[in-house]
Amino acid sequence: MAEPILKVENLKKYFPLKRGLLDSLRGKPGKFVHAVDGVNFEIYKQQVFALVGESGCGKSTTGRLIVKLLEPTDGRIYLEGQDVTTITTKEEVLAYRRKVQMIFQDPFASLNPRFRIFDVLEEPLLIHGIGETRAEREELIYRALEMVKVTPPEDYISRFPHMLSGGQRQRVAIARALILNPEFIVADEPVSMLDVSIRAEILELMKELKEKMGVTYLYITHDMSTARYFADWMAVMYLGRIVEIGPAKRLIDNPLHPYTRALLAAVPEPKPERRNIIKELPIKGEVPSAVDIPSGCRFHPRCIYAQKGLCDVKQPQLIEYEHNHWAECHLVGKY
């Protein structure tokens, strides 16, 4: 297989909990939120890699680490073989940002309400010094808007975001990311706030752009169904770690980790014949706090198969159980 475009190695991000002045003075050790706690994966060119999990599992933090909105506590991120965690100079960071862009969840919040669409799209050009004259930039902006099918562009460039529909806003946000011609896009729940039909529309658009422009996506979502539809690869995160990783369809059709099973069982499907059957979920309890991570396998307090003396003691490793299909569980095949 080809070299991965992006590679993440043992990525960690701990957020210190805010503590009082007195505590710091007394030298009490600070507590940390273990948002991302040792994550490894590779993403191949022009493929979609989905990162799936519940809120608070660290999937968004991983995305932000990759676009360098956050600096990792530990670990490495390689883009095209180059370690990007060490770059610090302004020029290098700018060059990196031209290659890696991000799309956000809430299209309303991700556009400055006081910016016209023109300003929104001009901002990346100005930052990166693309287009000498306004006319040149205008040309680029028109092209970007046409690409995301906000047409005719001249009708939209002088509007404010609130004058657009939800779908159009997300298109503009995508255009803003694409105008720099990035190679890699982190899409953080890009469709979760949209209505079904618009959701389909945006997913189709992103798919089309992947083909046309050859971009690679990291698709962060909590929705297994869209992940199956959109992604080639899928990784399931729980409490800051990837517990299972593999080709999207394979992972859904043959889940190895108990948590993945629970997640899949929880997905509602538009099949009314099952409406009177109560399917019990293979999971118990609630997500523990990311401050005090359970010992051993971090899923064990919720796992219905957990074995005492093993799961609560020993941290499992990510093991390849099938071709390209890895899971982090002591009991794969044994439950």
Place this chain on the structure above:
Amino acid sequence: MRWVDLKDSLKSFWSSYRRQKAGMLGLILLLLLIFVAIAAPWLTSPNVPKVWQVGNPLAPRNAPPTWINAFSHYKQSPHEVISLSNYFVGENKSMGYTIYKFKIQYPFKYDYPPKDIVFTGLNSTAQNPTEAPTMSMIIERPHEPGVKTEEMRIFSDVQIPAGAVIQVASLPAAKASVLVWLAENGVYKLNIPPGVPPDMISYLIMQNQTLFGYMSSMDIMWVIFQRIVDEKGHLYPLHDVLFHQTPRALEGTYTLYVTIKAPSNVKVDYSNAKLIMVGRTYGFMGTDQMGRDIWADLVWGVRVSLYIGLAVAITSVLVGVLYGVTSAYLGGWADEALQRFNEFMASMPIFPILILLGMYFGGHITINLLIGLLVLFGWMGTAKVARSMALQIKEQTYIEAAKALGASTWRVVFRHIVPQLLPYAFASIAISVPGAILSEAGLSFLGLGDPTAVTWGQMLNAAQQNNATLNGYWWQVLPPGLAIALVGFVFVLIGVSLDTVLNPKLKRS
């Protein structure tokens, strides 16, 4: 920010602000206030600040405004300043003297006579007192049946050194003349041998104990402007003429004949000479205990109030926004420290401290010092809000998006954060103006303000010292307070409208 953007946003701001009725009213009033502040020297007179300190001895004290006549049963004569040069009727020379003649028509239609007739402002080239011009005055009363002589000699040949002020009401010669006139008309009997010169007459009057007593306690203004004959055609007795209680004015046109006599070699300049009918009411808003014109002071007060209000509001909001944004942007320990300092300052009780400092600075805080102090203790609220707003904006996804695009700190702060804070800053400038004006007024009221500045607080301080409330001098109490309230209201109107226009969150409710 590009110029087109600025123009654009100003345009759109204006188009939505225009729809705020209250805001437009506030804006119009503000423009009016600014006009008044600038035009104060022309609207009133440029020496108002000087008069503020020394008072105006030529004006009545504690006089109510003239327009109260419209609401009261008895009309009180207003303050009138008559420029002598307008009534010059001719001059002639005789025996080495030049005589200037003036004839003044004074229509009197009030119940209460003027308090006094004052002559002032005559200049001459006289080198020594003997050369000084002399002055005579005769008043011709309107016709009153039963009165023999309408012509009333007030005084003759009184010397007027340079800068002299003649106050008729307290001039002994004038009192004597009036008593003589009363005798001439038969109000009482005074035995004067014929041919006695006028100054001898006053001597004679002083010899008579009763008359002397009358002379020292009488108010000749009452005699000049009152009837001396009753409805039945009988003369009132002397005591009644001099000391009656209720007004029975003799209305009509009084003619004042003023003659000024000076040696021919002495040049007399009467261009500034004035005859002042000292009123019982004064102008548009009356006077205070020092004869100061309240209207003029009020107009001048706009200057200082606007200056203080705007200077304090703008500076402290700027400081606050800067402090808040810095605090939010730095984050971490710096933020913590800045916040603690803010909290510390915010828990200082400002007013007692200002009083304290007022006493320390010898009982008076000058305007600029006051501005400095009010800024020093006035930025914390803005800083707190600016910080939390900046933090909130900083957490917005579009800031993250801008950062992901590679936007620099500078760009994030000045293109995304500050423009969002500006509306708040403008609104809070407008809203904090009244507070500063109130603080100045309060300190001045306690006597700790700048005594050289004509401010509304100082005016109210004067009112309090004058015991104006308990004395019922409402014209001294009402205007300054209303002015403060008006300016405050104007800025609150503007502030609230700005807030509504610029703060989309409020648009909902």
Place this chain on the structure above:
Amino acid sequence: MGFGRYLTYRLVNAAIVLFFVVLLTSVLFVKLYDVQMVNVINSQVQMEWMHYQKTHPGSGVNGTEWMARRTEALYHKYGLDRPYWERVWILTKNTLKFDFGNMQIQIFGTYSAAKAIWMALPKTILLFTTATMVTILLGILLGVKSAQNPGSLLDRTISVLAMLTTSLPMWWLGMLFILIFVVELGWLPVNLYATVAVNSWGDLLLKMTLPLLTIVTVSFGGWAWIIRNIMIGTLQEDYILVARAKGVPERKVIYGHALRASAPPIVTMVIFALLGSMSGAIITEVVFNWPGMGRLYWTAITQNAVNLVVGLTYIFTLLYLLSMILADLMYAWLDPRVKVGASTIV
């Protein structure tokens, strides 16, 4: 951060502020003190010398020398010969211990600054707690009513009233009230407001009517407006809808659910508004010759009674800081979510 620790933090903060204010007072006033004391000592020495001459006729003592010695002794006695900072420190310490020293003249019938303040304090508290209670009641009543019908006549009246009164000097309104009710209408006797002294409790209560009316008139509009705004926000919350859907009577929905849930921010805002109106209140006492702390301030300023101002500033600061802590406590007590003083967020 637990609530107990938070409270400790606030108390420490308040203590620091208090200390700094007192220190500042002392720094400024040791200088003023000097000027005053030098005058006093000079005149005292003059008097003593005259007395000495009378009682020791022909003693042959050199007057200048005698007086210089005496002056020096008195300087020592009053501590004027000590270093500046040492005296600042002593003044600070004494002030913190409520020992404000004696005044040169009698104020409120006493020479002791502390005594004068203790006499004035209850009067101030009487007036302002009464005023506050009336204002809160009116504010809640009107604020809630106008929040129920935003845009109604009452609501708009309240808004305009709030705008008008926030920019009005409270004490000026007091002057106006005297003009109207005492001078023009004659409903209250003039001598009630002409002097500070009050003969009986009955008179004191009678005297309180106008200052009370003044404070309430100026404050209630603004408070009603604050309460209205908070209430409008609360009334849009889902749980209000839920309460209505549950069939809870409307009165209970408004006062039981909405007002109760709005209480924490209202309490903080109201206490801060109260602190903000302090300057107006000080002067209002002057206008009405109310025998409280504000009037005492005025006397101290006009009589140049330095130690009285120091004492008053100290007590005012103390009250001010206590109110702020009270605001925090009330907030935490009213809001089960907050075990930390979220009032700092307001």
Place this chain on the structure above:
Amino acid sequence: MTKNVLEVKNLKMYYFTTKGVVKAVDDLTFNLKKGEVMGLAGESGCGKSSLGFTLMGMPTPPGKIVEGSIKIEGREIVGLPDDVLRKEIRWEKISMIFQGAMNALNPVYTVGYQMTEPLIYHKGMGEEEALDRAQRYLELVGLDPEIVYRYPHELSGGMKQRVVIAMALLMEPSVVIADEPTTALDVIVQAQIINLMKRLKKELGLSMIFITHDLSILAEISDRIAIMYAGKIVEIGDSEKVYYEPAHPYTQKLLAAIPRLHEDVDRLEFIPGQPPNLIEPPKGCRFHPRCPYVMQVCKEQEPELKEVDKDHYAACWLL
């Protein structure tokens, strides 16, 4: 045949805003049978949430019921004075499970206080008796009864949603309206809540209107489905029929837009354009500007609901 607990006929609820009259609920007719769960689906802004509050007899201001009838167990509630509605209908006959459990509970009162309120006001129960009942219902929804003494902020999102459900069932109402009860919850918690509701449906024989924008969730629980578009019901019928043989183009497109978990879909379909402005809805069929099969008649006349099959109706000129 089981009887109808809820009969809605020609119901119109308009918002009278300053910009114009928003026809949020426009001429709806449907019935709810006893023990039946009816799903109500549609895109945001189609009027489905407005309908929920309207059925409670409390349209959100400035909304007003303009016309129509709502009968609960045969009793007409449109036009009842507010006092009667409050005392005899709300929570007693019809209750609601609110969306966003975060805000549905008053933060300053304990769970117990809020749960017992309706019992005290409607049934005049004593505090203890009421608390007892509240605890029973908390147990029913799988919660520790001791949480009556807790404040809402001490509970997790899933627990709060359960409390809200328990609160809605407390008075054993004839109809329960569930307004997006699972939005904003994580997948697993959502599934748990759905399971709970299924169990309650079985155990208590709930008659429920389940409002959501998520057709997948609806399929999990509803016996019948109503699809709303621009304030109108465009299709209504048995779940199987609506899901497997959708008659209205809108329904067809909506279903085709859903990615499936266990099926491979080549292309997701979507509906171009946006839902119409409800102040001035399009003439004729409201869906016609976005409909791929639009005909001349669609632009001119409004289609009526037609029976496509037994208990399956759709409003489209194509039928």
